[in-house]
Amino acid sequence: xxxxxxxxxxxxxxxxxxxxxxxxxxxxxxxxxxxxxxxxxxxxxxxxxxxxxxxxxxxxxxxxxxxxxxxxxxxxxxxxxxxxxxxxxxxxxxxxxxxxxxxxxxxxxxxx
Amino acid sequence: xxxxxxxxxxxxxxxxxxxxxxxxxxxxxxxxxxxxxxxxxxxxxxxxxxxxxxxxxxxxxxxxxxxxxxxxxxxxxxxxxxxxxxxxxxxxxxxxxxxxxxxxxxxxxxxxx
Numbered sequence: 498x499x500x501x502x503x504x505x506x507x508x509x510x511x512x513x514x515x516x517x518x519x520x521x522x523x524x525x526x527x528x529x530x531x532x533x534x535x536x537x538x539x540x541x542x543x544x545x546x547x548x549x550x551x552x553x554x555x556x557x558x559x560x561x562x563x564x565x566x567x568x569x570x571x572x573x574x575x576x577x578x579x580x581x582x583x584x585x586x587x588x589x590x591x592x593x594x595x596x597x598x599x600x601x602x603x604x605x606x607x608x609x
Numbered sequence: 610x611x612x613x614x615x616x617x618x619x620x621x622x623x624x625x626x627x628x629x630x631x632x633x634x635x636x637x638x639x640x641x642x643x644x645x646x647x648x649x650x651x652x653x654x655x656x657x658x659x660x661x662x663x664x665x666x667x668x669x670x671x672x673x674x675x676x677x678x679x680x681x682x683x684x685x686x687x688x689x690x691x692x693x694x695x696x697x698x699x700x701x702x703x704x705x706x707x708x709x710x711x712x713x714x715x716x717x718x719x720x721x722x
Contacts, residue, residue, distance in 0.1 A: 529708040540699055540713035548708045586651065595640050595703055597711055601651035
């Protein structure tokens with residue numbers, strides 16, 4: 498069945514470092530892909546999304562590109578801040594469904 | 610702003626109790642979801658509802674049931690709570706269209722003792 502695999506955390510970085518969180522997926526056809534973020538004590542909120550191959554989603558300095566050939570949707574940010582410390586979830590919505598399938602989440606810790 | 614509200618942030622219940630988790634959304638969304646979040650396992654779908662009185666089992670429905678009598682409200686019921694149901698429970702809603710995001714509540718951390 499459809500699934501999402503993302504790198505285990507925690508990822509620990511100093512402020513202003515470059516961030517990459519890897520995400521790969523298995524799915525039939527062309528699913529939609531999402532990154533959600535969960536700040537401490539809160540629910541999930543959408544960070545960015547891409548709905549077709551080669552689309553780039555971006556928000557708050559974060560970017561991810563939908564790569565069909567490598568079935569990947571890696572999250573990147575050029576310069577992280579302490580306020581980016583959170584858990585990041587990669588997710589997919591299978592073709593023609595409203596459901597979301599999530600990865601296991603990656604905790605990011607940014608230190609000053 | 611879309612708002613998904615879960616009735617409790619924290620709950621402590623005893624083994625064997627019947628537990629109700631309530632979720633209300635204010636955006637007239639057709640779809641509502643209950644997820645369970647556990648460390649190392651991510652979010653797992655318990656139940657999904659795509660319309661009033663309609664429901665569909667997710668990946669881990671055992672030990673749970675749901676009720677959707679009104680469009681805005683989706684309840685998760687633990688018929689007889691057990692310690693392995695100690696977890697964070699997240700409710701979400703979305704409109705009935707593909708490629709759209711889901712909106713999440715703040716979560717209910719349930720502890721069963």
